Amino acid sequence: VSSLEKTVSAILPPDPGREKSVRARLDSLTKPLGSLGRLEDLAARVAVMTGADKPSLARKAVIVMAADHGVAAEGVSAYPPEVTRQMVLNFLNGGAAINVLARHAGARVVVVDAGVSGEPLEHPALVSRRIGNGTSCITRGPAMTRAEAVKSVESGIAVLEEEAGKGLDAVCAGDMGIGNTTPSSVITAAFTGKPPEDVTGRGTGVDDEALAWKVSAVKRALETNRPDPADPLGVLASVGGFEIGGMAGVMLAAAARRIPVVVDGFISGAAALIAAGLVPLAKEYMFAGHCSTEPGHRAILAHLGLRPVLDLEMRLGEGTGAILALGVLEAAVKLMNEMATFGEAGVSEKGKK
């Protein structure tokens, strides 16, 4: 049995019977009924998915999967492809946005080389899970072989397992990869059925002309590969990316271990489409951290039935929206765990005089 098959079969539905007792606990706390709004829903989901009465989200990690994309050579990005490699070094040196936000949230950053172009990077803190030297260009053929697609998902599973072994209460799935909004648009079009124009955006910031060219690249990738949403591994192999497969693996392994996983923006969302395509139950363990300005992201969230915690017009990736939302999630859980009840605090309840 492969690690993918093992993980898939380990994903079980959360116990719906727990919702009632969790809600009773939330209603007993010293606040007007329901007045913490979505914080109550978030806390309840964490309690139900983890099965813990007083879940902790103290041990947090952001797994940042980095890889390159053959399609970047088509000029679909505002930045040159070597930026993927340069940003991996920036992550390892602690200077990127995700490093700052992870420090703020008290989370560790796990940087994974899932297939960055060029000589393999070497750094004591880098997790090397290279599936290839960047993907092939998806406008001309498949991104990778089916075996590589499986391997990329399994590499994500392995990274999550390793982190779980160190102690892990919640995880964010982030990405780095110049050009990776293009495969994400193709994946989104494949799963949601939306036209390329509706799910293709400016990514790191291309102008009108480059955006039109990017839409044409998405169309050509769809025509060349004809990705079939009924075959999520086939979609990943034909039009995906190594970091996208890796993040899908992280999400599946987190679901198998009942660890809440916070999906980040558009690329992380594309990985969530692959993961949920393989195992629909995986959605039960996902939170949508935020809503990106990339137009395809809303289509992904609607397709997955996930409501974002934050809407701050971010479009950076790296797990930045996810880790910021995880701070809110942790606050919600602490409220559930730490607030006094009406009885404990001697506070009169509604309508009781």
Add this chain to the structure above:
Amino acid sequence: VSSLEKTVSAILPPDPGREKSVRARLDSLTKPLGSLGRLEDLAARVAVMTGADKPSLARKAVIVMAADHGVAAEGVSAYPPEVTRQMVLNFLNGGAAINVLARHAGARVVVVDAGVSGEPLEHPALVSRRIGNGTSCITRGPAMTRAEAVKSVESGIAVLEEEAGKGLDAVCAGDMGIGNTTPSSVITAAFTGKPPEDVTGRGTGVDDEALAWKVSAVKRALETNRPDPADPLGVLASVGGFEIGGMAGVMLAAAARRIPVVVDGFISGAAALIAAGLVPLAKEYMFAGHCSTEPGHRAILAHLGLRPVLDLEMRLGEGTGAILALGVLEAAVKLMNEMATFGEAGVSEKGKK
């Protein structure tokens, strides 16, 4: 010169010339231009309002002003009036939502008795700034005298000054007071000109019948007192609350010291209307923490031109939405301060190959 006059005259416009250099700094950081979205706007506002190149939001306080309201005797709340007093004790014991969220954010909670009904509360951590033994019922006459209105604002100024003396980088203005959504609706109607039906909500959770009664109370308070928005202290005196005046004072004193102040929900928002009515420039130092589900809150935010950071369907008060948003604000500032620049990290910039 009174402390109110002194504070009012100390509120100066932020230096608009700083915006450009702050934006240049943000654009030099290793991320696609503008990709941190509203986090960049929030960080830039903090830098401009404080005048600091690398502002810190490390020293944070939530000032929770508590007071009672004569109008509560009219049955406008789902909870009995003694809950104000009980909740003050809950704050002092660390068991309320605001205590949990302040601990999560690393902020101190300052609990102020601005006029809680009954025997004065005694507790070593309680700040006693009692203006009266609860307000008078606003459907029958003014809430307080004009002298008390001035005193309530000055008490808030004094509390902020005391906290500033301990070291304060940012402050949240929160409230506790059974019945206080009713005066807040009257204040909102007075300043925005909206009809009472549009700015009166369920507060802590009244049913349809009680809501209709509450709307009628708001109408009667408006008819009895005819609050004039051109006279903000008159509005406060006739239809306000001691905690609302106190929060307005906190906001004015924060603006005078160029300390960012995070407005919480509906009641804190009503205080912001009073503060901005007295000194329009005070708005320049305000952030709207979140958007409450109380219908009048959107009218307040539109009137003040403030865009909320969070929208989590909260309606608890106490400063809960404000402190949660301050965590996001602090993250935004840390990004500006701590991220590596393209030059420092050796990352290629847009379009440069």
